[in-house]
Amino acid sequence: MSEQLTLQPIDSVTGVVHLPGSKSISNRALLLAAMAKGTTTLTNLLDSDDIRHMLAALQQVGVSVRLSADKTCCDIDGLAGPLRGGSECVKLFLGNAGTAMRPLCAALTLTQGMYQLTGEPRMEERPIGPLVDALRQSGAQIDYLKNDGYPPVKIIGSGLSGGTVTIDGSVSSQFLTAFLMAAPLAARPTTIEINGELVSKPYIDITLKMMARFGVDVENHDYQRFVVPTGIGYQSPGQFLVEGDASSASYFLAAGAMKGDVTVQGVGRLSMQGDVVFADVLAQMGADIEWGDDYIRARHVKPLQAVDLDLNAIPDAAMTLATVALVAQGTTAIRNVYNWRVKETDRLAAMACELRKLGAVVEEGQDYLLVTPVTKLQHAAINTYNDHRIAMCFSLVALTGTAVTINDPGCTSKTFPDYFQQFARITND
């Protein structure tokens, strides 16, 4: 039987949490630094499974990386161009890291090598078809090794031609992010047209800001069309500080809003991550929120009220709202989150199932979740489906006056290996 962690009811939470580095920024920074001219020193790099997979893959394709003993500081000697393969087929295992699988799939088409990209069983159920379709329009040779539209894939690098391509933006923004980051090294400039409504838009802002930090400016025509120049190539910015992870911040901010006073250090009003607006959601519910340049403080000052929101822009932090809803007055609606179904697990089904075990009243729609609390929740053992965010979200149940058992708490290693230690540090019981 896998490990379990039982959290007893928590009276209140107080304290300051120094956030680990952002997953989204860490993996983008590593790949951009690898293709850039010059050496980049990354600080506050996240040390977690997703980043480990990206680092290992980069080392397998010719990138020299020097990691500090605590693995949060990293020097990367850029290749001043595409990654490198050998004459043999290189097998890259990428776990369940979407931010490694999708961007590397695009970047490796620029090389002259041959690669197989594989991952955990769940990765084989997470789509990659829209990205492969777009890359093929630019001349890439990619084959599916098992099921059409899904990893594992085989890439025969031969470069990207550039020109105009169309990409489906309705399932994951990571497909567009991946293409954008590869496009500056194509033979000609690329115009990317978006089919369907682009989801998770703020992640594209992260991509564009980071590409700009590495010297490449992309034209964004209202998230419908992007024009990427060639010929400039990526330039190392020298030093690059990775912001704290705004999705990881959501659990601590939620805890403060529910029952105490918590400050997260490492993200604030200057953040490039869309997920910081989760603090505005908490403010709308009645929490007192204070913004600094690189901190956010959340305080409970009165009972929280339910909200009804379209959270397509912040799919990861939106999950946190599902457990905050357990103490809000009224029915909380989390809308337009269809793509929860294609992430670490089917998150709409999983959240609905586990919230019901606690006694909450839940309606699961095709792309929404309605959560209505009950006066007294019941203790339950929460299945986490190998989904770090389910484990972290349900830790908040301990703030409702009910104990909660988290099955397989170690699954937080995807993005936040010591989450439960950090959570324990802010609890007063």
Ligand SMILES: O=C(O)C1=C[C@@H](OP(=O)(O)O)[C@@H](O)[C@H](O)C1
């Ligand atoms: O680009 C990124 O860094 C991410 C984009 C989002 O995915 P989708 O675009 O698939 O929603 C998010 O859920 C994921 O955790 C990280």
Ligand SMILES: C=C(OP(=O)(O)O)C(=O)O
């Ligand atoms: C969806 C997530 O991960 P990935 O980067 O693998 O898509 C997540 O971290 O919630």
